[in-house]
Amino acid sequence: MSNKAITRVQTAVVLVIIIAAVAAGAYITSQPSAPPTTTTTTGPPPIVFKDTLIMGTTDAVEVSLDPAESYDYFGWEIIQSTGSSLVDVRPGSPAGPSDIVPALATSWEVSSDGLTWTFNLRQGVKFQDGTEFTANDVKYSFDRNVFKLAIPEGPQVGIGYGDIIKSVDAMSPTQVVFHLNIPFSPFLSLMAAQSSYIVNPKLAPEDHAVAYKEGDARASSPMDLGPYVLSSWVRVAGKDNEMRLDANPNYWNVSGGYPKTPHIIIKFYSDATTLRLAIESGEVDIAFRQLRASDINDLKTKTNVKVWEGIGAFIQYLVFQEKMKPLDNPEIRRAIAAAVDRPTLTNTVFLGQSKPLYSMIPNGMAGHTDAFKQLGDANYAFTREALAKYGYNENNKLKLDLWYESSGHYPQSPDQATVLKSSLEGSGVIQIELKSADWPSYRVNRNQEIMQMYILGWYPDYVDADNYMFPFLHSVGGSWIHMNYNNPQMDDLINQARAKTDAAERTQLYAQAQELFAQDAPIVPLFQGTAWAVTKPNVGGVVLDISQSWRHWLVYATEGPAPLLQIGWLASIITRFATEQ
């Protein structure tokens, strides 16, 4: 062979060797070492529970972990796992009034006028430094969060704690009393919300919220008394990168066997695709929020992961800006609402994983009625007839702007907008122009009332129909939406429902309110999102109920002992047997 050919062959051989080495190395090192486990030494090595679980999520802490300030889903998730409240909602329940269970309070009673709530506190509960938990800590938490700090974007202001609660008094170390301004019926549910969680006064200064502190997880959160302690919170370049939760030995419910898994590592992923890849490759044990519908469906076919589904209490809805004609006319609003095609929306965008919603109150929650069913889906005959009265037809279409947020704040917003546009235009008499803005701009646009129609979403602050009616349809409670809807009759119905304690009466009132809602149509409810999580097959304890809470302390993973261990045990038995002959 010529010189040239020889060198060519040499080069080729070298290349092949390099590629083979890299591939081999890739295969060999592709399985990371298993995390440590605890085992016993008698009998065959038993099935054990994993010591550490890794959860992946695309969420992140939006502001901080201070309940006076935190009003985002993930912040509340961590607050709930690292803190405790007076009462809790029983996991897996429909979160009704009979589903409230004791937490830091063991019993409670309300006065006949509904204005005074008395809680008897659990005794012997300790903060991490050994100080005993008393009623003063409860008083401190509420005085601070609701009255002293009253952070404008915080949940206490958003939900209107100050309007509900007049004062909090510590009657004795184990008894605390709430004096209310109004007889607020969902008060217990409100006490179970993360915005009512009790802080450690030593870690929560009176004059400012607790912020993320680099390298010091303890100083980054005022929460104590929960099933876990926040032992590490790492941000890289301003983005949450990793969090670690370690079991709290002082947790008041340690005797119940909680938390089931002593260590949780939370890894933050930037988007649904990388999270999906992570759970599929086994890099994380749990993937929760937010995966695409198509990925969920695809993962359901895989055998190396388990897909959990639950009821979502997340809703999305379309808002009409009544300041912009002709949206001030309820008949036109109803006409547009009738053209919405929810089944197409939920089937195309979410592949059937979310449910059409015909009420502000989600399916499964007390007070829900399918009020908007009367307008139907893609009810084009109705739309055309109603709009014809105002001179709109195929040659003179009703032109509208439809806005959606474009920075991933809600799941698959661009898809939703595209499908909605298609549905509305299917009537033949509506023309939609799509407009989008990233979330911060979207919020400003909303506040400045420049968006004609816009899509918003909502997670419940507390699981009660009131939290789906007051913040939207009440003239005061719904002012943050800026849609300029004001109906005194609606206000009255909602106020009454808030104050009543009888569940049947409340349901009646909400039914009336929702009938009125369907007549006025200031908002069009679109769908209710299903909650789902994807985990390794050996994970258990995942509860996806209507409260939307992810309870870290319930989750566990089983692990058979490593095969070698089993073989080793078997070998030792055999040799023992053999030598004993």
Add this chain to the structure above:
Amino acid sequence: MQTERGRIIVQLIPQFVRLSKRGMAGWTVLIGSVIVVAVVGMTLLAPWIAPHNPIAINVGPIMAAPSSEFPLGTNHLGQDMLSRVIWGGSMVLQVALISVAMCVAVGVPIGLLASYAGGNTDKGTSLVMDSIYAFPGLVLAIAIAAMLGRGVLNMSLAIAVVYVPSYYRIVRSQVLTIKELSYVEAARALGAKSRSIILRYVMPNVVPSVVSVATINFADAILTAAGLTFVGLGLSVAVPDWGWDLTYGRQLLPAGAWWVIAFPGLMIVLLALGFTLIGEGLSELWSPRLEQ
């Protein structure tokens, strides 16, 4: 800069060209042109040749693989990928065209005037242009696009600002060379006005290099536009756009739907490649003439 290496390059280029580069360069330009014409043609003829409405949803099953009915498959909304690919070049081409036009309209006159004027004007402008040129292009485009917001014009402007210095530099180097030529000096001595000198002597010589730069600029503009869309500074989702399909299609990859990114991506590559080939070929064809 008459270093050893410089002289060698100057000597060698005509050799290259004479040998077979002229043929090679010719082929390059031809292939590039064919590609560009085909793609642009396809985009212009879109209303007539696209089988479906590119933004109509559910024309086919969701995320269906390429088949006889849908040759390029469908995406997550049941939209036909073939129609989306045929229509998708429109935005990218518009942005590229407008930004190149802006660049030429701004960069060439500035280059001509500043370098012809010489002195401090020349030094000052060069300094500004060098600063912009040294900046990583995409970063600058991102910064500008982020501030201006969405829209074809805004995106074109963001890209244009990044490339103006390239035109400035090439025009300036031409002008400086030509300024020294004897017949230009003669014309000046005879009292010819600056304007006519620029128009009669400088411009004709500048045109070839500007065209070369423009074609490469086109390719870069296409890639930068795609890049801007990828980082979230793209146009509205209602418009079919290759960049958008690429960006969004990425989310469908793990489920195995490779066709949503493959074909739009291929089109971007083809178009950029076409322009690059034209530009490379042209600069090779024309460079020997300039060196003489």
Add this chain to the structure above:
Amino acid sequence: MSLRSYVIARVLLTIPMLLLLLTLVFLITRVLPGDPVLLHFEKQAKPEAVEEFRQRLGLDKSLPEQYVDYLTGVLRGDLGKSMQDFSPVAQQIFSAFPATLELAIFGMIIAVVLGIFLGVRSSRSYNTGEDHVIRTFGIATYAIPVFFLGMVLQLVFSIQLHWFPSGGRIYPGSEPLGLNLGGFHLATGLYTVDSLLEGNLSKFVQALRYLFLPSFALGLVLCGIFIRLTRTSMLETLRLDFVTAARARGLKERTVVYTYALRNAFLPILTMMGLQFAALLAGAILTETTFSWPGLGRYLVDRIAFRDYTAIQGAVVFFGLLVALVSLMVDILYAYLDPRIRL
């Protein structure tokens, strides 16, 4: 002129350029269609809250005052406060930077190695089919959007073949810790280096595995120019008299190629590396998003989504300064190695 005078002259030239660069960024981030401050309030902003926000960020001062603050801030290493949580932008940038640096270094290594290898081959089979193929390859790879290439690599080598992980820098929980001797702690932020400092070979291999696909995408897109450069440089050198003489003396072809010809190409390649650094950073921005690489590029993209103008400004300034610094260093290095250009 001597090296010292050249360095001084070059540095002096950089200063007005840097000033221009900073001013340019400042102007860009002040040409806003709306009020950046209002973009960060959920409910109807109370005027006092807005004012407070403005004051905390120093945006209530007049434009010239802001400009001066901005310039002096940069000198101090203060790039402002993030609009999201008022934490120092400079700190965030420095914590994200090592990831991008590592990606850039390996991307450059791959680009240069590929470029030299293919360039040499191309020059040695001058004008044959192989030459044309390689040259076309070089041009073609440049036309591929780097994020598209990244996606293709991810699809093939990660999702289908499972040879490489699809994203991130390392398996959760196994970040290299760097050197830890007694109380002395040294960590560079570059996982490959830190794992070696820690003495943990398995972490080193893991870091390389995670690094491979993104840097390969980057390197592939940039190798074209190195191919061309190497090829041209090799071609012209191989024709020179002293090379012919060496061949005539019977020196092995390989020696001729590598010791003489390639050494000649070294300087232009070095310069090109410096020039391509800007393109490398731009490519890194796009690659980092595809591979969830937690570096500066992804930081910039995230900040864009949140309209965090101070952070965007800070990141852009940082990029500009970095590129200016690298090109300065390359120029000085070049002047040191090749006295001719100091003239």
